[in-house]
Amino acid sequence: MIPRTIFSAEHELFRATVKRFIAEEVMPHHAAWEKDGQTPRSLWLKAGELGLLCCNIPIEYGGMGGDFLHTAVLIEEFSAAGATGPTFYLHSDIVAPYILEFGTEAQKQHWLPKMASGEVIGALGMSEPSGGSDVQAMRTNARREGDEYVINGQKVFITNGHTADLLVLACKTDPTARGRGVSLILVETHRAGFNRGRKLEKIGCKAQDTAELFFADLRVPAGNVLGGEGNGFAMLMTQLAQERLIQAIRGVACAESAVRWTIDYASQREMFGQTLADFQNTRFELADMHAQILAQRVFVDRCIELHVKGELDATDAAAAKLVATTLQCAVLDRCLQLFGGWGYMWEYPIARAFVDARMSRIGGGATEVMKQIIANSLLPKAPRAAKSKS
Numbered sequence: 001m002i003p004r005t006i007f008s009a010e011h012e013l014f015r016a017t018v019k020r021f022i023a024e025e026v027m028p029h030h031a032a033w034e035k036d037g038q039t040p041r042s043l044w045l046k047a048g049e050l051g052l053l054c055c056n057i058p059i060e061y062g063g064m065g066g067d068f069l070h071t072a073v074l075i076e077e078f079s080a081a082g083a084t085g086p087t088f089y090l091h092s093d094i095v096a097p098y099i100l101e102f103g104t105e106a107q108k109q110h111w112l113p114k115m116a117s118g119e120v121i122g123a124l125g126m127s128e129p130s131g132g133s134d135v136q137a138m139r140t141n142a143r144r145e146g147d148e149y150v151i152n153g154q155k156v157f158i159t160n161g162h163t164a165d166l167l168v169l170a171c172k173t174d175p176t177a178r179g180r181g182v183s184l185i186l187v188e189t190h191r192a193g194f195n196r197g198r199k200l201e202k203i204g205c206k207a208q209d210t211a212e213l214f215f216a217d218l219r220v221p222a223g224n225v226l227g228g229e230g231n232g233f234a235m236l237m238t239q240l241a242q243e244r245l246i247q248a249i250r251g252v253a254c255a256e257s258a259v260r261w262t263i264d265y266a267s268q269r270e271m272f273g274q275t276l277a278d279f280q281n282t283r284f285e286l287a288d289m290h291a292q293i294l295a296q297r298v299f300v301d302r303c304i305e306l307h308v309k310g311e312l313d314a315t316d317a318a319a320a321k322l323v324a325t326t327l328q329c330a331v332l333d334r335c336l337q338l339f340g341g342w343g344y345m346w347e348y349p350i351a352r353a354f355v356d357a358r359m360s361r362i363g364g365g366a367t368e369v370m371k372q373i374i375a376n377s378l379l380p381k382a383p384r385a386a387k388s389k390s
């Protein structure tokens with residue numbers, strides 16, 4: 001087996017802490033959280049105490065001062081366990097980086113320590129009912145009035161939408177412009193004019209809260225804008241590379257787990273006077289999946305290594321998401337098949353992982369958008385292609 005070389009002994013110690021946290025604090029309660037459709041705030045506070053939130057945020061802003069490899073460890077372990085409820089990766093590695101990268105010193109000092117402790121839960125509001133892929137066409141708008149922005153509109157599919165205290169909200173500050181009209185604004189969810197809609201019922205990731213959000217003449221100080229008015233689209237595009245790499249890491253870790261669960265199951269399931277693992281079909285299926293995952297693992301590890309050095313470009317991140325999530329969904333389907341009817345039962349982790357995996361080909365940019373980004377790097381841009389999320 002090709003050894004992994006990207007993690008240090010310190011990262012592996014961190015991995016042991018993460019594994020223990022998942023075994024003790026997450027898995028015993030995950031089924032109950034699936035019924036509630038969200039995770040409790042107490043979990044976030046415990047994770048904060050252990051340094052599992054915002055672990056690669058610098059110490060001066062309350063983080064652990066780690067690197068993206070700590071993030072990778074967290075994502076791998078939560079994905080391997082099938083623990084999709086705690087959306088720490090979104091809070092720590094998608095929302096917080098906007099503030100760290102583009103926030104003023106005052107914004108960083110105010111928000112990051114509270115996010116690292118779990119006192120404040122963050123969410124990212126981009127997608128709208130009229131469309132998520134075509135970010136530049138968003139309709140939620142922020143009108144400047146004196147020292148304030150007045151926000152009106154609606155977002156949908158927002159992870160942590162029901163629990164969030166803080167939103168990084170994408171909205172149009174110039175409705176006549178496309179990309180240049182988009183700004184990111186920090187919105188505290190206690191403000192008048194902010195309303196949470198229904199908790200959306202999903203086919204998977206059931207312990208994650210996913211919400212519709214409404215903004216009706218919501219006023220925020222003009223100082224809440226992040227990284228300058230009109231720079232939102234460019235900021236989103238920079239950060240989406242990390243989000244896509246995260247999805248790739250999740251995809252590989254989840255596929256590896258599925259194969260492990262299937263090996264265990266097939267080795268003990270008896271039929272026709274032998275075990276399921278004795279059939280050549282089972283052995284070839286597992287061998288084939290193992291080989292494909294191994295190849296993905298090497299590619300994704302290389303992407304992680306480049307990202308740590310700040311050298312992973314958006315096209316390669318899109319390629320990583322494309323191939324890892326496609327493989328993840330294919331592997332989950334093939335593994336579930338080997339579980340037979342038990343694979344279709346919710347009590348089996350393979351059943352949950354099968355439906356949980358499906359969102360990976362949609363969220364953070366659909367598979368087709370990834371292909372478009374890659375195609376645009378190979379070919380002259382098609383005129384209509386210039387309008388979408390790439």
Ligand SMILES: Cc1cc2nc3c(=O)[nH]c(=O)nc-3n(C[C@H](O)[C@H](O)[C@H](O)COP(=O)(O)OP(=O)(O)OC[C@H]3O[C@@H](n4cnc5c(N)ncnc54)[C@H](O)[C@@H]3O)c2cc1C
Nearest residue numbers: 124125126127131132133157158159363364365366368388
């Ligand atoms: C569980 C979950 C959690 C989510 N969390 C968040 C969140 O926290 N914050 C947030 O802002 N959003 C979130 N999303 C939204 C997600 O990012 C969007 O669903 C995604 O970007 C696709 O947008 P859409 O659903 O509007 O589909 P559409 O944009 O309507 O696209 C539909 C389909 O059209 C096709 N398509 C799209 N673009 C192209 C193209 N360029 N070329 C060819 N075909 C194309 C694809 O097949 C695509 O799946 C979440 C979604 C889910 C399911």
